[in-house]
Amino acid sequence: MNRKELISQINEKQSFLCVGLDTDSTKLPKHLLSEKNPVLTFNKAMVDATKEYCVSYKINTAFYEAMGVKGWEIMEETLQYIPKTHLVIADAKRGDIGNTSSQYAKAFFETLPFDAVTVAPYMGEDSIRPFLEYENKFTIVLGLTSNKGARDFELQKTGDQFLYEKVLTTVASWGTPDNLMFVVGATQAKELASIRKIIPDNFLLVPGVGSQGGSLEEVSKYGMNKDCGLLVNASRAVIYAASDEQFAQAATQAAKAYNDEMKLHLKK
Amino acid sequence: MNRKELISQINEKQSFLCVGLDTDSTKLPKHLLSEKNPVLTFNKAMVDATKEYCVSYKINTAFYEAMGVKGWEIMEETLQYIPKTHLVIADAKRGDIGNTSSQYAKAFFETLPFDAVTVAPYMGEDSIRPFLEYENKFTIVLGLTSNKGARDFELQKTGDQFLYEKVLTTVASWGTPDNLMFVVGATQAKELASIRKIIPDNFLLVPGVGSQGGSLEEVSKYGMNKDCGLLVNASRAVIYAASDEQFAQAATQAAKAYNDEMKLHLKK
Numbered sequence: 202m203n204r205k206e207l208i209s210q211i212n213e214k215q216s217f218l219c220v221g222l223d224t225d226s227t228k229l230p231k232h233l234l235s236e237k238n239p240v241l242t243f244n245k246a247m248v249d250a251t252k253e254y255c256v257s258y259k260i261n262t263a264f265y266e267a268m269g270v271k272g273w274e275i276m277e278e279t280l281q282y283i284p285k286t287h288l289v290i291a292d293a294k295r296g297d298i299g300n301t302s303s304q305y306a307k308a309f310f311e312t313l314p315f316d317a318v319t320v321a322p323y324m325g326e327d328s329i330r331p332f333l334e335y336e337n338k339f340t341i342v343l344g345l346t347s348n349k350g351a352r353d354f355e356l357q358k359t360g361d362q363f364l365y366e367k368v369l370t371t372v373a374s375w376g377t378p379d380n381l382m383f384v385v386g387a388t389q390a391k392e393l394a395s396i397r398k399i400i401p402d403n404f405l406l407v408p409g410v411g412s413q414g415g416s417l418e419e420v421s422k423y424g425m426n427k428d429c430g431l432l433v434n435a436s437r438a439v440i441y442a443a444s445d446e447q448f449a450q451a452a453t454q455a456a457k458a459y460n461d462e463m464k465l466h467l468k469k
Numbered sequence: 470m471n472r473k474e475l476i477s478q479i480n481e482k483q484s485f486l487c488v489g490l491d492t493d494s495t496k497l498p499k500h501l502l503s504e505k506n507p508v509l510t511f512n513k514a515m516v517d518a519t520k521e522y523c524v525s526y527k528i529n530t531a532f533y534e535a536m537g538v539k540g541w542e543i544m545e546e547t548l549q550y551i552p553k554t555h556l557v558i559a560d561a562k563r564g565d566i567g568n569t570s571s572q573y574a575k576a577f578f579e580t581l582p583f584d585a586v587t588v589a590p591y592m593g594e595d596s597i598r599p600f601l602e603y604e605n606k607f608t609i610v611l612g613l614t615s616n617k618g619a620r621d622f623e624l625q626k627t628g629d630q631f632l633y634e635k636v637l638t639t640v641a642s643w644g645t646p647d648n649l650m651f652v653v654g655a656t657q658a659k660e661l662a663s664i665r666k667i668i669p670d671n672f673l674l675v676p677g678v679g680s681q682g683g684s685l686e687e688v689s690k691y692g693m694n695k696d697c698g699l700l701v702n703a704s705r706a707v708i709y710a711a712s713d714e715q716f717a718q719a720a721t722q723a724a725k726a727y728n729d730e731m732k733l734h735l736k737k
């Protein structure tokens with residue numbers, strides 16, 4: 202999927218919601234545990250329950266790797282189930298020296314048909330370039346994350362800038378808004394105004410709304426650009442909205458609530 | 470495996486060699502391609518060929534993920550084949566917010582029985598802590614890497630220090646030499662003297678000797694401490710020493726040559 206198609210999906214649905222399928226096998230509704238493949242059944246139910254209200258899905262690879270080979274299979278099968286209308290993100294936070302990053306790019310853009318992958322910037326240009334070489338794919342580089350640990354390095358000063366600002370400035374020059382997005386946590390929403398001065402056009406993947414306490418209103422106010430430019434991710438707040446037999450309906454309601462609020466923010 | 474056992478292995482073999490099983494399915498000796506599982510056959514041959522001369526194996530997850538589900542299976546089977554006397558490192562460069570890093574720690578320390586995993590520091594303390602909670606396991610945090618991209622962020626100044634020095638100083642306080650190592654590239658060998666002032670006791674995992682141009686003599690001179698404190702990784706220089714039917718013998722010779730040189734450096 203390319204940027205134009207993504208923007209068109211956002212306009213059509215009036216939604217910039219990304220649903221995070223961070224499926225923890227220990228948190229499934231109990232009645233699903235008798236299924237042959239409870240995690241896959243759950244993921245399919247989540248896709249059915251939310252696809253009308255979101256434009257993207259984000260699969261956090263950690264939760265699948267924790268299940269071993271079986272988890273990698275479920276990731277593949279989940280990907281096959283997600284409609285082509287939705288941008289599918291591997292939240293993998295990979296990054297290595299050049300020839301190794303090429304292997305990661307192959308893993309997520311060829312072997313698995315993801316549209317986008319998250320990448321950690323620490324190792325610099327040659328660790329990120331191999332991902333950017335793919336057409337109609339997005340590399341989503343960590344900027345300012347939503348966790349407490351962001352203070353340790355991302356918010357340290359390098360010259361006049363915070364490290365994360367240096368990362369945004371530097372990495373933005375390696376790609377274009379057509380192949381490059383950034384992760385900016387919602388718990389840092391007020392920083393979005395200054396971030397938009399550095400990267401006015403790139404899409405931002407914004408985690409941390411919901412369970413981590415970020416506000417959708419603030420993110421929209423400070424982060425939106427003329428193309429919307431936002432993908433707001435909600436994981437636990439949607440997929441674990443309920444854990445009883447009504448879990449899918451609860452997920453629908455949670456996704457719809459996000460979509461309803463997003464419609465208002467997009468109108469502004 | 471714990472630190473004491475690792476040091477004992479190093480002393481016994483007079484080797485601090487780690488062999489990197491960065492097995493690229495497109496670079497295998499041609500005569501192996503008719504095997505049922507060429508990559509696994511190759512990995513087993515490499516372990517047999519080198520285990521006498523090394524104390525550790527490093528599996529770079531990227532090369533396996535590029536093969537999809539099959540690659541994850543091969544990683545599991547390769548792990549089962551490596552003798553318990555060798556420290557086995559998942560070179561995965563993971564890192565995410567706390568509850569997600571816990572899933573990565575589970576993936577590599579429970580689901581797969583690795584002894585150690587490499588972790589990227591960008592997201593700070595809560596992204597690293599979950600790995601450190603495991604007993605008799607090592608978290609190996611990226612410090613100064615051997616690639617060109619190290620200049621982009623790792624070698625930027627934060628206050629009086631380079632970012633990588635800030636990372637070493639800060640992360641060292643979260644663990645102990647019993648559960649924490651650092652990656653320091655061999656192409657930056659002269660930096661090892663000042664790095665040893667910051668972290669005198671932690672083991673360093675040193676890639677970049679061989680194919681990337683680092684010198685074993687310099688690494689030993691500047692990086693060794695009283696317990697040796699080094700694991701020098703060689704990947705391509707060993708496993709692709711030859712691509713004909715003598716590939717295993719060539720790998721043995723390459724590993725033995727490293728071991729022979731290491732014996733001299735350990736005596737000094």
